[in-house]
Amino acid sequence: MSESRVLIVFFSRTGTTHMLASTLASMLSADVEEICDYTERRGASGYLRCVMDSWRKRPAEIVPAGLDPSQYDLVVVGTPIWAGAVSSPVRAYLLQNRTKFRHIGFFCSLGGLGAEAAFDEMRALAGKAPVAQCKVRAAQVQGVAAASLERLLEPFVGELKRHLAHYQTLEWSC
Template identity: 55%
Template structure:
């Protein structure tokens, strides 16, 4: 599934926001950041059934085993973008299995990256650390948002992250002008 953000003034930079969301929390954050950056938006579609208690248990086991899952091939090519922002829920102190798979499958083509995660209690630092290791490249910025903050206001929760990414993209444009 892909959509185009409509807010912001980032017409010169091509940004893609990619995310997986089992419960909808990470989706809220992804839509907010995509809107603020006028970015394309793509949801990672997992082939596993993650609905209900059985899906929760399957997700927990995949996270504990650090096991990638089978995902639907991406519809948008990361190599067509200047920046890819990737979002994941935190599962048992780790990156979600579908995002793990996405990073493994796309890491050779990834341009600059930024990461965000949604979490219930703890484990966000470890999830972001795993995402950095899987991407095999420096990270422009990172953001961690509790599920409670996301549901109270996704735009407010992501505002500082969006500003950091806009500043980075502006610096990229300045360097292009100099070069």
């Protein structure tokens, strides 16, 4: 039985979602791809662009992905929550790749509310339900040691690993 291939894909404006993605990649021995878009999102004017894109449910114009999600058993997609919704770069990625996901998981970082609505939106954009999902408050990530972040993500990683083990068992028996 071969090892499952896992891809962590994320967008991060402030670095919080990046920290989560890096930790998850280490815990899952996964490849990582950061979504990059062509819009300036730094500073106050960048923040306002994020909010406007979120309200309008507008996908961003993103740099083409370098890794093909169809080559992975599981793709775990991470987004910051913008005004109660998925970020526009992640919205674009999910729309562009919705037919390529075998299995998918979601994670998000947030400062307030909106995780459940964002997960619902991600499910619709991806065209399938996640095998697991995880929301993490930005305050739980900032200034935290790597070991503490791993403990915080252990339940999510455990769910992902259980799904992969079950999936491999089904694939092996067919």
